[in-house]
Amino acid sequence: MWAIAKQTFKAAVRYRFVIAMAISLLIIVFGLPLMIKSDGTAKGMVQLVLTYTLGATTALLGISSLWMGCGTLAREIEDNVIQMVAVKPIARWQIWFGKWMGIMLLNAALLVPTGLTIYFLIESRSRSEELSQSEQDKLRNEVLVSRSEVNLPELDLTLNRSRAYNYCKLVLMGKSQYTPSEQALRMSVTNPEHILSLRGQDYVSLVEQAQKNPQLIKDVEELEHQAIQMYKGTTEVILPGQNYQWVFQIDTNKIDEINKRPIYLRYKFNAGDEYDPKSHLCTWTVGAGTGKHWPANEQPKQIKVGSSVFHELELNLEGGIVPNQEGPNHGRVVVNFFNLNEKPIIFLNKDGPSILYHDGGFGLNLFRGLLIIYFWLGLIAAIGLMASSFLAFPVAAFMSIGILLISASTGTLEQIVEEKGISGIDHETGRKLAPSALDDIAIVMAESILWVTNSVWDYSPVDNLSSGRTITWTSLFWAFIGIILFMSGLISAFGSLMFTRKELALPNPTASMN
């Protein structure tokens, strides 16, 4: 297998593919920063340079991996050169993996120097005398750093129909005293089930009717969906004049270390009008009731910032902002937001807010990020090789590009899932115009593809790196499991199976297999 890998690498070198790629990468690394226009701050510039250079490097190496994956096998099959290898004592799957390893060797040879160049280029810029000390500090603390993220606990959006039905009936009874089982039921209901009880009579009758007429089950589901959405809304929407509080629990073992440096509140909001680009007033306080009040002058911090983008708020307090005394507030960071605008402010659950604290340097974080990119390249190479295992080169390239395009265009798929199918929807009532079996098929397909693509692209390291957030070893491990072992493994198994079944000496490469 190693011999095949070396030979594949040698082919790329001899055909000057490596040189062409190296020159292209040099242009990206050195040329892109010259063309980028940032917001004028050093932080903004470095973030953009990181985003563009890493993005462009990933794209270029991705295309080259795909090209190599499709070309190295398909062309050797078409030129019959593979016959000379296949008659040697090496299993077909070993040839396949040897090719894959060769492409990965090539990717490593290109990605490692590119990563090192990016690292040293940014490090040298961050120490440039042109930057003031405060700008350098900002870079060190907010971008060229590895910061762990503390997120809010996930919302419990479960809705058990039987429990919700029983609870609704109990509420409708209007009891003031409860049996132990009724009390247990009251304690076990989730927030969506509780909200559903506000429409108790409608829900109870609908569930009972649906038992006789299964077609009504859609209406039951609709009510339940509304309850869930309503609960989500209460956690996301802050009306004008209202206050909302989030509580973050910090690992108590790390508090001493965390308190040595400032921590950051990372947030993103939308105004009432989602597309409103104007700035809005954000009024914050931290540490209410914990004895660690921020700002120190006890006046709320007020800033005007734009919606729909992430912001960071430095929470710097002498002695640290995280309470480190045994008790109910141990490690609790309480954040309050006051909406003093005339519009509702929306904090989507998926966007946080979150707390960031320093836990390492930029170099190691970049290394982990590059490893995830390397895993992606491995997957792309596997897709190319898989396609070329049974298709001619142009068709294999076309198919591979198609797969990548579909996986990248998740917007349409998300819309199919959101709108519950491909048939039209009445936006006033939110109901399907003419639901059909095709909708169900489309939903299953879209959900499957989304599951697969999300399990790959969710590990995107570029955003984390440019915002100085830690790519944890755990997420690296799961990225390896998900992208390399699972996804690439499945594709490789299929590809090498097809290659094993393929008759390599057919007069016409497009003729059928035996």
Add this chain to the structure above:
Amino acid sequence: MNSTETVISAQGLTKVFKDFWGRPKARAVSGIDFEVKRGEVFGLLGPNGSGKSTTVKMLLGLLYPSKGRISVFGHSPRHVQTKSRLGYLPEESYLYRYLNSEETVDFFGSLFHIESKERRERAEQLIQMVGLENAKRRHVGEFSKGMQRRIGLAQALINDPDLVILDEPTSGLDPIGCREIKDLILTLAERGKTVILSSHLLSDVEDVCDRAMILYGGKVQAIGTMKELLSNRNATRITSPALSRETMDKVLTLIREDTKSQEVHVDNPTENLESLFLNIVEQAQQRESETSGATSGHRVADYLRGDTSQNKSDRVLDHLTRNEDSTLTQIANTQSKPATIKEDKLADLSKTETDPAPTLKVTPKKGEDLDKANDKLSGLLGE
């Protein structure tokens, strides 16, 4: 090892090529049966499109039979370990164009898990053997067809294979190269190696094969030893030093009386074109030794010769490269060779058609012009 060991066995071997929709497109091989024993040089003969290459590729596991069974050393041709005993030279040079000769042989050697040092030694010997030591740093893509064939042959022998499959091995080679390939085949056979030679050049097969199978339309038309296939037991040929007219008349009279037939022909034996060409080139080599292409007259690699360094084929090779021989002397020697007919040979020759009949009735003569030889198959197959 047992010399009757069956190396290749095919029963009812059939290959039907299908189109994209699975509809039969061409029946390349149709129910052929044959066996090849260890140490045999077995010829696959047939015109273009007769199914030779398809058969070879099924032997190699590059095509899968549509019907029938095939085994190589008792295993499926796709059995990975079995392939370590195989050497294959395809009909075209399917090589990596960007590798040089050394790298090519080394790469294919590495697929056999041969130790690096051993691999390098073998590669060096093989490159020398095929006459490419002056071009070992040149990329294969720059080679002429003949040179590519030579490096293809070198890679086929890197593992000292027990079974060598040569598909049109002399295609694209100059006559010296052809001769060397034939000598190499004989050397391999003497070491107990089995050789499958697929060719449509009858002279190649005739010179080296023990047995041959003639294919046409994907079916076996004839199979047997070369003697069975080629002997004409209804005619006798006597070769002697040049005779006087009187002696000739006496002999003819005697033969006519004995055979009661007037169909007696007398002529002078002629050198075949291949031998004549080889001698001329040999002389030219003695005068002008510089060439940027492939050279000839090299020893078979040591590890391929094994302990048969003094065997017949080597002697032939040595003979071909001896400087003191001259074409003219050889011709003269050939013509003045003393008669070598032995009593038992005469007895054998005197047998009539009551002996077991050969599969096909043919009357070739050793040393005929190549053109005549190549016409034979066409005649036999009614082309």
